[in-house]
Amino acid sequence: MPITMYQASIPSFVRMLGNLSAILDKAAAHAEAKKIDPAIFVNARLAPDMYPLSRQIQIATDIVKGCAARLAGIDVPSYADTETTFAELQARIAKTVTFLQSVSAAQIDGSEERKITLKFGSREANFLGQAYLLDFVFPNFHFHLTTTYAILRHNGVEIGKMDYIGS
């Protein structure tokens, strides 16, 4: 049986957000063990004009809540982007997982040809559901998850690829 839109999206998003949550737990434990202000990690960047860790996680969660809602044809939940601590970032991840789990396979399946319009300022991007998921959501989501991982790894948190992929 070919892959349904639900199978290709929600379970994978939930799994990756679980891995992200475990990585943040390791980062918080590392900060505590080394007596480093956790805010240093939350605000860390890989380059001066790249987003800090907190924003990477806000965007990663935006991408998947937006995807789930758009494929299901329901309103995209709006989150305030005010997280400044590991605990607040964990709460955002948990809230996103709860939302993802509230969307059923019946709502998502069959959305391969659904018209999706994204607005970036004055610019619009138009996709059909399947291309939106494969060509836009997956690369974008992993881009921000891996950047989060890379920021922590670059700053000495002891994590490995298995933390990213999950087991």
Add this chain to the structure above:
Amino acid sequence: MPITMYQASIPSFVRMLGNLSAILDKAAAHAEAKKIDPAIFVNARLAPDMYPLSRQIQIATDIVKGCAARLAGIDVPSYADTETTFAELQARIAKTVTFLQSVSAAQIDGSEERKITLKFGSREANFLGQAYLLDFVFPNFHFHLTTTYAILRHNGVEIGKMDYIGS
């Protein structure tokens, strides 16, 4: 129509490798413009115990050639992992794309339940085709592509997320 195994894999891999190739071109041009030895970028890492850029690209290409071959039930091509320059890395990417394009939809489709065994030293991991693609290959491939991007971005190459995602 649900997503076929081919649609979810080969075209997306080829597209992302095209984006990677364009990013490496920008990195090579940057090195030349700034009169920086290109080897500095090829050997750059985000942490002392992370792989350098060259190895990130070797692994990223390994993941997708392995995926295409395993899903199709054919031998995985073996590449020597000897690349030390941008030109050699570009050749490896091009060789991988040629291989990916040699595998047809007819060979890949229907591989959702195919048994896939990966060997990591003495350890084995067993998957069915669909879970292998969604849970192992996608996260792994993007992990190494984004890390490549992050290494270059951290080292001052002027690239943005649109270079990663493609347009």
